[in-house]
Amino acid sequence: MPDYRPLYHVAPPTGWLNDPNGLVCRDGEYHLFYQWCPDVNVDGMRMYWGHAVSRDLARWEHLPVALEPDALGSIWSGCAVDDARNTSGFFGAGGGLVAIFTHHAEFGAERQSLAFSADRGRTWTKHAGNPVLGDDESRNFRDPKVFWHAETSRWIMVVGVDHKLYASENLRDWTFLSAPEFSSECPDLFPLEVEGRGEPKWLLSLGGFRYVAGDFDGVRFSPLSGPHLADHGPDFYATQSWEAAPGGRRIWIGWLNHWRYARAIPEFGARGVMSIPRELALRATTDQGLRLIQRPVRELESLRRETVAPSGAEASSGKRFYSGDAYELEATLVVDDEFDRCGFRLRASKTQETLVGYDGPAGGVFLDRERSGGTVTRGRYGLVGRGKRIPLRVFVDRGSVEAFFDHGLRVFSAQIFPDAGSLDLAWFSESGKCRAEDVKVHRLG
Numbered sequence: 001m002p003d004y005r006p007l008y009h010v011a012p013p014t015g016w017l018n019d020p021n022g023l024v025c026r027d028g029e030y031h032l033f034y035q036w037c038p039d040v041n042v043d044g045m046r047m048y049w050g051h052a053v054s055r056d057l058a059r060w061e062h063l064p065v066a067l068e069p070d071a072l073g074s075i076w077s078g079c080a081v082d083d084a085r086n087t088s089g090f091f092g093a094g095g096g097l098v099a100i101f102t103h104h105a106e107f108g109a110e111r112q113s114l115a116f117s118a119d120r121g122r123t124w125t126k127h128a129g130n131p132v133l134g135d136d137e138s139r140n141f142r143d144p145k146v147f148w149h150a151e152t153s154r155w156i157m158v159v160g161v162d163h164k165l166y167a168s169e170n171l172r173d174w175t176f177l178s179a180p181e182f183s184s185e186c187p188d189l190f191p192l193e194v195e196g197r198g199e200p201k202w203l204l205s206l207g208g209f210r211y212v213a214g215d216f217d218g219v220r221f222s223p224l225s226g227p228h229l230a231d232h233g234p235d236f237y238a239t240q241s242w243e244a245a246p247g248g249r250r251i252w253i254g255w256l257n258h259w260r261y262a263r264a265i266p267e268f269g270a271r272g273v274m275s276i277p278r279e280l281a282l283r284a285t286t287d288q289g290l291r292l293i294q295r296p297v298r299e300l301e302s303l304r305r306e307t308v309a310p311s312g313a314e315a316s317s318g319k320r321f322y323s324g325d326a327y328e329l330e331a332t333l334v335v336d337d338e339f340d341r342c343g344f345r346l347r348a349s350k351t352q353e354t355l356v357g358y359d360g361p362a363g364g365v366f367l368d369r370e371r372s373g374g375t376v377t378r379g380r381y382g383l384v385g386r387g388k389r390i391p392l393r394v395f396v397d398r399g400s401v402e403a404f405f406d407h408g409l410r411v412f413s414a415q416i417f418p419d420a421g422s423l424d425l426a427w428f429s430e431s432g433k434c435r436a437e438d439v440k441v442h443r444l445g
Contacts, residue, residue, distance in 0.1 A: 002420040004399035005268035007326040008303055008444050009256065009276060010034075010060050012050055016042040017272030018255050018262070019143075019186060019238035021049055022066075022080035022099050025245050030054045031121050032253070032274070033066055033099070035077060040271040041263060045106060047074040049099070051121065057251070057277045057299045066124050067101065067115055072131065076102035076110070077143040077186060081171075082244050083116075087155070088171045090116040090127075097121050098171055100157070102142040103131055110134060110142040112159065114171060133157075133166065133174045143186045146171070147243060152218040160187045160207075165221070178220045180204060182212055182227060186238040189216065192250055194282045194290065201282055201290060205230070208239025208254045213282060213290035225289030232383045233367055233412035234258050235400070236275060250280045251297060256400055256413060261376040266399075266417055275413055276300060276395055276402060283409065295408040296395065304328065304442040315427055316435035320348075322425040325398050328442040329425070333358050333390040334435050342427075342434035346396055347372065349422040356394055356403045356412070358387075358434070365390065365405045367412035374417030383410050397444070 005011060015038045022033035036050030037043055049067035052060045067075045078101025086095045096118040103113045111134030114127035134141055140161040149156045149167075157166040157174060161184065165177040184206035191200040192213075201224065202216040212226035230236070231254075239254035254275045257265070265271065278294040285291050310321045315331070325347065333343065335358050343357010343366075355368040359382060366382035387406070395402045403412045427436050 002418070003268060004266055004417060005270070006273050006397045006399065008058065008300070009397050009400065010052055010274040011268070011272065012036055012270045013062055014038070014270050016040050017050065017270065017274070018042075018257065019077045020240045020253050020255065020274060021077050021101065023240045023242040023253070024080040024082055024097060025242055026082045026097060027120055028055055029120065030057055030242060030245075031080065031097070032060070033080065034274070036065065040267050045074050045104075047076055047104070049075050049101070053121070056302065057297050058303050063122065066121070067099065067126075070126065072111070072113065073103040073105035073109075076104045077238070078102055078112075079145045079240065080243070081146050081148065081155070083171065087169060088114075088116065091118055099124065100144045100146050100171070102144065104142065107136075108139060109136045110138050110140070112144050112157075127172070129172065132172050145188045145240065147190065149218055156189070156218070158187045158189045160185045163187055165219070180221045181223070182206055184210070186240065188239065188241055188252070189221065190241055190250055192280055192282045194284055195293070197284065203280070203282065203292065205239055205241075208237055208252070211292055213292075225291075228288070228291060230292055230294070231411050231413050233381050233414040234377075234379055235415050236413040241280070251277050252280060253277045254413075256415060264376045265415060266374070273400065278408075291409060293408045294404065294411050296393065296404065300328070303444045305445045306443045308441045310439055312435060312437045312439070315439040316429070318427055318429070320424040320426045322441045323423045324425070324443055325396065325423055326444050327396050328444055329392070329394040329396070330438065330440045330442075331392050332437045333392055334437055335360065335388050335390065336435070337431045337433040338386070340429055340431040340434045342429035344394070344436070345424065345426045345428055346394065346401060347416060347418040347422045348424040348426060349419065352418045352422040354401055354414075354416050354418070355428070356392070356401070357428075358390060365410055367401065367403055367414055369401075369414050369416055372416035372418055373422065377415050377417060381412055381414070385410060
């Protein structure tokens, strides 16, 4: 049987994983909490917060479960902040971490609650005054994301599913501000610099798969561009960005799955993985307004082991030039025939392959997993956008493919479940006129 446990993506040691939660940085550590259930088949009324930490976003250590269900309900999605100023009153000097999460009651109410940790997130105490927002009648009121808004010196919370914005000075008492016109599960709201302008705009993430760029004045979010798709593949959802990331970077991560088949995909002693972490920026375009740019975090380069760099002729020959199940591919697609369909065959054999490349007749880049293996994860995904030289980076990790075209302007994320022997990497060009240049393959440890 193939082993689909990823080598460099976050996955739980056992049980079930879905939404990332509580992404926060403190004392040089990146914290990643996540929705976890002991049963790989997931029982939504027994959700916990799993916990992993990293100092480099590439190597992760799993810690004991952070939050468990209680009399108020199951522990659904939420966030965490570094309350260094001790605005909550939970700590002494230096503050600590505060988690803000949804208590989902058996009778359906969704209310927001708090927990706090004074020991770098190793142990947690739930606030005696929970819940702090919501009541027994609250429905579709979950997934809080909280951040410190320096301009108004207070905490701001955005809550899904029907987005609402709240403000607080102490994380306990919340005042309603406004309701953005867009809504989703797992919202996020944060500033992003526009490339080349040195000025920030705000990005409202709609569950991670869509986003709207705009302005935020501390009370209202005003849209300027969107909604746009953040990821054009099938498996990228419930993203959340890290608060207080070093260097002012904005980095997010998503659940690499889809609820349509999440319970039916193969397990590996566990079920569910995260995407790779991605650094974000905004780019001003002439035809589509402000667009999101996603780039794999540079820390992933530390996982590179051997590197293969075939010549352009060798890489474009159509013959296998690499074999493996966990690697990073860098290349440039040179499109000399606008009617050609060309690109790379990943995890390929005589009967299986996943294709990434350029489709001339369709007029854009694509990912095709019709023959990638498995019975539930099929499909072809494309995006309009012509070009003669198209930069491409692809991350393959046993059961997943993440393809970044045009320096992160166009991204596709997908699960694949090929046989253990489907390991070939090769070029294809239907007309024979298109080719690959600047090809490098890095085995990732």
